[in-house]
Amino acid sequence: MMIPKVIHPIVFTHMGMYDLGRRQNMRKKPVRAGKGNTLNNRNYQRELDNLIENIKKEEKTPTLFLHSGCAPCSSYVLEYLSEYFEITVFFYNPNISFREEYVKRAGELRRMTEEMNFRHPVHVVEGPYEPEKFFRMAKGLEDVPEGGERCFRCYRLRMEEAAKLASEGNFDYFTTTLSISPLKNAPKINEIGEELGEIYGVFHLPSDFKKKNGYKRSIELSGEYGLYRQNYCGCVFSKKEQERRMQEREREAKTRGSAQEKQRNSGKTL
Numbered sequence: 090m091m092i093p094k095v096i097h098p099i100v101f102t103h104m105g106m107y108d109l110g111r112r113q114n115m116r117k118k119p120v121r122a123g124k125g126n127t128l129n130n131r132n133y134q135r136e137l138d139n140l141i142e143n144i145k146k147e148e149k150t151p152t153l154f155l156h157s158g159c160a161p162c163s164s165y166v167l168e169y170l171s172e173y174f175e176i177t178v179f180f181y182n183p184n185i186s187f188r189e190e191y192v193k194r195a196g197e198l199r200r201m202t203e204e205m206n207f208r209h210p211v212h213v214v215e216g217p218y219e220p221e222k223f224f225r226m227a228k229g230l231e232d233v234p235e236g237g238e239r240c241f242r243c244y245r246l247r248m249e250e251a252a253k254l255a256s257e258g259n260f261d262y263f264t265t266t267l268s269i270s271p272l273k274n275a276p277k278i279n280e281i282g283e284e285l286g287e288i289y290g291v292f293h294l295p296s297d298f299k300k301k302n303g304y305k306r307s308i309e310l311s312g313e314y315g316l317y318r319q320n321y322c323g324c325v326f327s328k329k330e331q332e333r334r335m336q337e338r339e340r341e342a343k344t345r346g347s348a349q350e351k352q353r354n355s356g357k358t359l
Contacts, residue, residue, distance in 0.1 A: 132302035133268075133279050141173050150175050150209055153294060154255035156265035158182060160197035161318050162232055164205070164310035165303045166266045171207035177260070178202065181216030181250050183223040184243050185323035192219045197317045204314055214254075222246060223324065236272065237329050243275075243324070245281050252285040252293075262294040269298035269307055272322075 095278050142350035153174040157163040170176060180198050184202060185191045186241060202211050226246050230239035248265050255263035264282060268275040276296040298304075311318050 125345050125349065131276070131279075131295075131357055133275060133295040133297040136295040137297075140295070144173055153177070154179060154251055154257075154258065154260040154263040154291075156181060156196060156251040156263070156267070158270075158318045158322070159194045159249075159313075159319065160201045161307050161311040162266045162269045163198060164201060164314070164316065165307040166269060166298050167202070167205065167207065167211055168310065169303070170299075170304070171209050171211055173209075174262070174308070175206075175209045175211075175323055177212045177214055177258075179214050179216060179251050181247055182323055183219040183221075183246065185218075185221065186220065186325045189217055190319070190323065193317060194319070194323075201314055201316060216250065229323075231326065235327055240270035241274070241281070241328065242275055244278055245285070248278075249285055252282075252289040252291060256289040256291040260291060262292045262295035268296045268299065269303050271299055271304055275299070 096217045104239050108199075116299055127269065146256035151174055153170060154174045155163075155170070155176050155178050157168065157178045157180050159182075167176065167178070178198065181196050182191065182194070185194065199213055199215075202213050205211075223243065223246065227239055230237075230242070233239040234239050244265075245266075246268060248263075251263050251265065263286070279293070279297075310316070
């Protein structure tokens with residue numbers, strides 16, 4: 090296995106120096122997960138469970154190129170998958186505004202991987218900050234609600250870069266941590282991943298990491314390691330949406346408070 094060189098990444102390793110050529114000539118055809126009949130009826134967690142069982146039977150340690158959105162969403166995924174895979178975590182999120190936020194999230198990911206203990210090695214590759222790619226992708230979709238087509242294209246933008254590099258680096262699998270969020274569309278993420286896997290010739294690892302209490306565990310690990318938890322995905326659109334929701338909640342709270350005050354005053358008058 091080789092860490093791709095095309096982005097000139099900074100590589101941080103959890104367990105010693107990374108032997109770039111160690112797996113280059115050892116790659117075998119990866120185990121594939123079984124599929125259901127239709128996208129919406131598939132249980133991606135069950136597919137991953139079955140794949141891992143086959144890996145355990147073969148007594149192998151396949152390589153995984155894992156796109157990461159942030160440290161909190163990666164915490165449980167790394168705790169879980171590092172039991173079975175040698176993982177390279179790829180932090181690449183051109184959707185994030187602004188550079189300071191990008192640097193902060195990347196730093197938290199590096200710190201977390203240095204402090205956590207893993208059965209198999211975990212390496213971190215930090216991709217370039219390229220917000221212009223996100224804004225080109227989002228042009229014309231600025232008014233699309235969160236969770237719609239703009240988000241789907243954002244999934245693909247980040248996952249495609251991961252798929253390219255996973256293929257160039259001869260990794261056995263690639264996937265993303267995005268499905269751990271209750272707000273992310275896991276079927277769409279897997280649909281995109283499988284399409285990219287076919288294009289770039291690398292197997293997509295099925296995932297729905299919020300299952301098996303994955304999201305809950307990520308919150309626990311975030312508290313345990315004191316991780317910075319942002320309240321929006323990173324883009325300017327989600328930030329505006331989060332601010333709008335907070336303002337709505339504040340207005341509702343003020344309205345309830347005024348109504349309660351009127352009730353109390355009315356009782357005193359009577």
